[in-house]
Amino acid sequence: MTRPKPSSEDRRQMKSAARLYAVQALFQMESSGQSSDVVVQEFEDHRFGAEYEEGTFAEGNIDLFRKTIGDAVNWQARIDQMTDRALVAAWPIDRIDPTLRALFRAAGAEMVANDTPPRVVITEYVDVARAFFPEGKEPKFVNAVLDHMAREAQPEAFNA
Template identity: 40%
Template sequence: MAAPKKSRARSAARLNAVQALYQQEMEGTPTPILLHEFHAHRFGATIDEATLVDAEMDFFDDIVRGVTARAEEIDRTVTERLADGWKLERLDRSMRAILRAGTYELIARPDVTVGTVIDEYLDVAHAFFDEKEVKFVNGLLDKVAKDVRG
């Protein structure tokens, strides 16, 4: 059965947020310009005759702005849960974007269940990584969830 429209729109918002955070890290694009670009050119776009799912714009904006505004707190939260000797900078930029977005939701969006946050970012991780990395995302977000949500 197809996911409800709001659920699909939130899933699209998360994927777009990860892509936006990746782009921001790569290019240093200021947040307002980044948000405008995604609003104007990415949401509901047609690529190769397929129309992309329209993302929930307010949810997307909240994730991107929230990760940007709370970057130090989020990076510290993620770094504290990495294995000894690992640094956040050692992770792939796409991985950092996924972990940052997921951690932001766990910290700042109590309206979204832990299971939903983890499942959604596992789906995003599957778009970019193999199973080993997906398991890494699962383990790290689970640790964050236990610490920040009890």
């Protein structure tokens, strides 16, 4: 029996969940030293749509998740340099919160890959920042840094 095709809203939610999972996975990779292959497999086995006593994890877009992680790993030096240029000189990327570092790497991966319009990337990852920092100033900070990164990664998108 085939499953019904997800609606456009379902597909959007699955992409949003994949982005959240990508930030969590990049954080886990940095904090644990595990390889991307190990962490990706763990997330696919234990997060995507998994059901626990506490509730059900959202179903995520596995292709976007895998691509974001792969691009973040492959382009990490470039993404970190873009992030450093967007930050104040006194705050290089290695001095910021590790969750924000993972977020900038995931968002930077999408910007460098040029698969998603930069304004969509910014909006999506500001929403991710709100999920991690619901009471703080971090979402505004993320918006400013990602705007700078997007203008560097895809200047043509801002010339119109």
